[in-house]
Amino acid sequence: MATSMALRVGKVDRILDALGDSTRRRIIRLLSTRPMSVSDLAKPLGITVTAVTQHLRILQSCALLTSRKNGRVRMCSLDASGFETLEHWVSECRTSWERRLDRLGGILDEDDT
Amino acid sequence: MATSMALRVGKVDRILDALGDSTRRRIIRLLSTRPMSVSDLAKPLGITVTAVTQHLRILQSCALLTSRKNGRVRMCSLDASGFETLEHWVSECRTSWERRLDRLGGILDEDDT
């Protein structure tokens, strides 16, 4: 379990870097309703198709998105595998925190600022 | 369910922006083992305590981190609530994707690049 997390760190880093941009998150939200082409995406985003392509490359490189080119049209859709990787990491973060809290009995409560 | 997701969008955006930085992720990983002070964190990160403080503010503003000042030492520790918010969002992304895939019967498979 510690091993699987270590092996996934590089992946998770790239996923979180990818999701750390609001335009890429808008792309994810658009694609969560239906598959769309590059220019379909560019229109509501209000940016050039070139910019969209650059974002797609990043989302694809960390398995948050898949695409296939039919003729001259590239259709894009979400890829579950990246989200699964992320889901594992988040739940591991949370559970390791909970384990620690159980051991210590909740010493830290609030901040002061 | 759609409502709860919509209400959480602002939160999730700030969480993902926060996690979209490698130094802040290193802070999270350090704190997943034990609570640490600001200067405890600065040492392994190789940056100034000022920079750490700036990151802490961001992590705290989206409930990924809590801290409490005892005397002149601020002790930091992970906050589960931010991770829970994120976990919900990720799983909603994944399940909406799966629902769509079920309806369409898996038309898109691979990319070509």
Next chain:
DNA sequence: GCAATACTGAAGTTTTCACTTGACTATTTG
């Protein structure tokens, strides 16, 4: 009380990265 420690705040620098432009390739349609 004085020095050292732990952190915070404001302001400046540097770097990163999102986006554009312009040129190019490949596909479709008249």
Next chain:
DNA sequence: CAAATAGTCAAGTGAAAACTTCAGTATTGC
């Protein structure tokens, strides 16, 4: 085949943001 459409590539620009420095405020220990 020519024009239009869909996308890609390389290079350049601009703005956001990560980090530093320096000055300042509490707290602790001698």
